[in-house]
Amino acid sequence: MNEYQYDYQTVKGFIVSCLFWGVIGLVIGLLISIQLWNSDFNFGEYFSFGRLRTVHTNVLAYGLGIGAEFGIFYYLVIRLTKRPLLFPKLARFHLWLFNAGIALATLTLFMGYSQNLEYAEFEWPIDVAVVILWVIFAINVMGTIFKRKENEMYISLWYIIATVVTVAILYIVNNLSIPATLTKSYHLFAGVNSANVEWWYGHNAVGFLFTTPILAMFYYFLPKSTGLPIYSHRLSIISFWSLIFAYLWTGAHHLVYTPLPDWIQTLGIAFTLFLIAPSWGSVVNGYFTVESDWSVMKNKYLTKFFIVGVTFYGLQTIQGPSQGIRVISSLIHYTDWVPGHVHMGTMGWVTMVICGSIYYIIPHIYKTEIYSEKIANIHFWIVLIGQLMFSITMWITGIQQGAMWKMTNPDGTLKYTFIETVIANYPYWQMRTIAGVIFVVGMLFFLYNIYMTIQKGKKEAAAQLATANA
């Protein structure tokens, strides 16, 4: 089976690194969730909400999310091209640079060096490093795909190629800025235009960092872990092209009712609604894959990670477009509904599929079985409960907030002062902290299970070596 050499070390390195950054990001997430209902948990300059929220989103997006994607993509690419990476040493360098980069980037955010572009906060020297990092990754992945031994490219490779290309375009354009000092720059774009560029980037960062890469994993690991082939190749083709086509039109749905020209908003909203179709194309494809034998949901513990994950992807891609519609946006935009929406996607879809993929990869690399399916099942249910509790409390309080902001007295004056609308959130924000703790506990079960699987694999390999030498 191993006639071609796999660079497992880099894959392992990225997986361990992403889990490390994941823990940091989650702990900061818990802290900022407490800060929202108790300001005493702000500790001076470096640990105040304004800076920590940025640290939270970036460490989880770039450290956990992209770290996992780098590792899993390296794994997928060598499997699907049936050849080793073109430059295995470059990939190792990529791993070290990634970790050094995330560490440095996190530090700069603590220091308050921020461009204030959401999900593109890193200041320009870090941006330069990110671009270098991405180019190194792109050369290796694309080069390996170009020199592949397998003629036909599988679905996952399409999504990987789309990710590599689009993220490069998005990141470079949005981060164009004029450096003032080493730690400060001014956006090349101003005012309305700056907002339009930023949300073209912002929404597509979600699309090409949290949708296409996760679909790449989904299309590979669902068939692998169930033993069932993807239901429809044709549906995958239609979903892929319509998804990557439509995504880029939709950024302006983040700017509904702002001074951005109306036609751009309307175009954004229209394409956002269209986006339901390709998103559900993949959801349906996943369901029908398992339709041929639903017993895998029960018999193969990994199936539920992918099927429940893709279900939240389906819900996310119904909820998202609904939020884009003007009348709904006017109620829930700027409220806590939005973090509820985001966390359904990140906790329910992205993290679920990444965890499922890692559960598949780690035993495979270490040539062993998972340490405990039971713990994996416990992990699954706990994170599911934590995530649902998180999202649902945020939706409720978001609607309440939106309604309280709008309510007027019979004489036409506003019914509530702003601080009243803030305080009304507190019980829900406290429940959100509890939900966060539950989710983190679930993730600790995951980490323990992965750690024990690695230990088990090492022990078995050592024992095998001992018998071979005896």
Added chain:
Amino acid sequence: MSGHGNGLYSKALLFTIVATITVLIGTFVTMFYPMMRDEMHPKLENLKPFTPLELAGRNIYMREGCMNCHTQTVRPLKADVLRYGDYSKAGEFYYDRPHLWGSKRTGPDLARVGGKYPDDWHYQHMANPQAFYEKSNMPKYDFLNKKKINIAQTVAGL
């Protein structure tokens, strides 16, 4: 369409080019094309560039991540206008690099907060928001008293 062995899906370079063009169409129509139009660069007639002090303050706003809780754009909706003042016009943001419209109102919108309260109110509220609103969740920014303005950043920004 799904031609096995010989279609688009077995030609990596061609596939990459087609995918790139596909993502560039929406990018062009909704991002590059508007950029070339005047309506994306409007400027109110009486709008003045930031003064050095205003820009320094704006940079502090950015450094502390105020945008994570405050917006700076009032929507043309009745309740927004009642609560925050006149709705925002595109031409007000000509000098904003980047825009600071924000996406979340954990605290109120700040687009029209200038002049609403005396300077001393802000000075004390920033240092201890809970002295004004007992249950406010805004962090105390008393440490700003001791920090110097970064002149190099401000000068370069002008």
